[in-house]
Amino acid sequence: MKDTEIDKLNPLEQRAAMSLASIYALRMLGLFMIFPVFSLYGQELDGNTPFLIGFAIGAYGLTQAIFQIPFGMLSDKIGRKPVIIVGMLIFAIGSIVAAMADSIYGVIIGRIIQGSGAVAAAVMALAADLSREEQRLKIMAVIGMSIGFAFAIAMVLGSILNEMIGVDGIFWLTALFAMLGVVVVIFWVPDAPKVFHRDTQPVPEQFKRILADRQLLRLDIGILILHMVLTATFLVIPIALVNEQAANFPSAEHWKLYLPVMLVSMLLMLPFIIIAEKKRRMKEVFVGAIVVVALAEMGFWAFNDSLYALAFFILIFFAGFNLLEASLPSLISKMSPSESKGTAMGIYSTSQFFGAFLGGVIGGKLLGLYGINGVFLFTMFAMLLWALIALTMKSPRYLSNYIVKLGNITTADKAKVTAGLTGICGVAEAVVIPEDGAAYLKVDLHALDRAGLKEFSQRFL
The missing domain is CATH 1.20.1250.20 (MFS general substrate transporter like domains)
Incomplete structure (x- = not known):
């Protein structure tokens, strides 16, 4: 493969970036469209108090915080797509519960269920599965930008849609977005073998x-x-x-x-x-x-x-x-x-x-x-x-994170490989993990000797 091709996203990576970004955007739109309108809507619900209105707005965050790492770890065991699909379905169910609620307590329950569909870690893991190490940062950047744009659009759309369909209608639309996300996962997101990635997934021992x-x-x-x-x-x-x-x-x-x-x-x-x-x-x-x-x-x-x-x-x-x-x-x-x-x-x-x-x-x-x-x-x-x-x-x-595939290396080779990597211009740190067949580097991209790093890594492939 030519160096110019290495520097670009290939068609599979482009498809992965756009499809996974759209899943994130659909979910974030649903979560944040109520931000600019819910405190006013909540005053019309039975049983409302300022505290309960605030609880309803923030409730998704509690279950999202609790479940996002476990969902990511579950995706290591049963696969990324099943976890993402189940998470989006849970999110849709929570949205429907909130849409049908006529009391503040019903909305709180819906928001708690919404947050329980915590797919963020699984989406990031799938993005890593579908990308080469040298292109992973670009795909993550595309996903990150989709979140930012979704938030900005949601702040504007929330006010407009509130007048057209009301907050209960926004919750119904959120459920629809979640179902569209499921369709995206099934028909647009590429399949990939699941691989553990230390640069995107938590390691409990750490x-x-x-x-x-x-x-x-x-x-x-x-x-x-x-x-x-x-x-x-x-x-x-x-x-x-x-x-x-x-x-x-x-x-x-x-x-x-x-x-x-x-x-x-x-x-x-x-x-x-x-x-x-x-x-x-x-x-x-x-x-x-x-x-x-x-x-x-x-x-x-x-x-x-x-x-x-x-x-x-x-x-x-x-x-x-x-x-x-x-x-x-x-x-x-x-x-x-x-x-x-x-x-x-x-x-x-x-x-x-x-x-x-x-x-x-x-x-x-x-x-x-x-x-x-x-x-x-x-x-x-x-x-x-x-x-x-x-x-x-x-x-x-x-310094930037950089991953180098080394293939099969033994624990005995670890010190020698580490010394060789840190001797390459632009490499500040190197941590070699033999069981991953990879080295995790901190590099100065402006000074990095890419040709020397490539030549060194190919000795082990």
């Missing part, structure tokens, strides 16, 4: 080590706080917008705010991503984005009686939020041991979903006790706490 890593723990706490703040914020933002004594912005019009905000915020973050990666100022940009979100929360607290102020601070919020969402996975990849990236990402994702649950529960409780200002004060101080934690973070090394 949990203790990764949880004890203080740099990774800072990032896990960070993603928990970020999604806690997101959920709590959008529990009360719709309420602030429709407040007749303040912003007085009808819910039917909210999409007119969210659409330009989402587009402009994505454009605003791009220069800072370039500065972070190309200029190697990741820590400074990262801490700055945290402070920006904290300032947005302060703005919500101080000026939530003005529509124009709310619109401005929602823009600022999403500019910082989008930048953090893009930066955190990159930081996890840079800071995790090369052979433990899958474990680090599994713990990170669990923290993310648990943060969404906490945001709903804590936000709902504070809303009932202290009103929207109590929620905004909480989210502001949570972000400031994260900024202090992030300030103590080490600047990341600008």
Whole structure:
């Protein structure tokens, strides 16, 4: 195979990237379309309280956090596609339960069931099964972008669809999206033999080590706080917008705010991503984005009686939020041991979903006790706490994960192979796992001697 062909996704990888990204997007659309509208809808349900409305918004995060790693491990045993199909069916059932509910408790049950269909780890494992090591990062990037776009579209669509079909209709549409996801799995996603991949899947024996890593723990706490703040914020933002004594912005019009905000915020973050990666100022940009979100929360607290102020601070919020969402996975990849990236990402994702649950529960409780200002004060101080934690973070090394297939090597060869790999220009670290027939590297892609690395690895194939 020519080097130019190695650098490109082959047809199978292209199909895998698009089909798996569409599964993620369909699921994320369903989860997030209720974000901009549910706190208003929940007030019409029997038995509602601010706490229970918040619980309903965040409930999916609890079961998602509990089941995502077990579902991924189950896919190692029975196959990726069966686990994904079952997960999407569970998600559809939860959506139907929520759509048919006429009380807040019914919606909570539906959301808990939705989260139980935790397919994220299985989808990532299947993406790894269907890709070559040197192309895996590209496929993961496509899937990651689909999540970001799905979230942005969901914030706009939720407001529009609420006027057309109501929140119960959104839940029915979510069930339909889940069923479309099943069709995609059956008819579009390629088949592949399941293989264990340390770069995408958790290794239970590594949990203790990764949880004890203080740099990774800072990032896990960070993603928990970020999604806690997101959920709590959008529990009360719709309420602030429709407040007749303040912003007085009808819910039917909210999409007119969210659409330009989402587009402009994505454009605003791009220069800072370039500065972070190309200029190697990741820590400074990262801490700055945290402070920006904290300032947005302060703005919500101080000026939530003005529509124009709310619109401005929602823009600022999403500019910082989008930048953090893009930066955190990159930081996890840079800071995790090369052979433990899958474990680090599994713990990170669990923290993310648990943060969404906490945001709903804590936000709902504070809303009932202290009103929207109590929620905004909480989210502001949570972000400031994260900024202090992030300030103590080490600047990341600008190294990328790289996997080299070695074929059959013995334990006796391990030290010699490791020394040979680390002697290649651009290779900073090498961990050789004989049972995987692979070496997990940390490399400087700008300095990497690819030809030398290829020549060395081919001696063992």
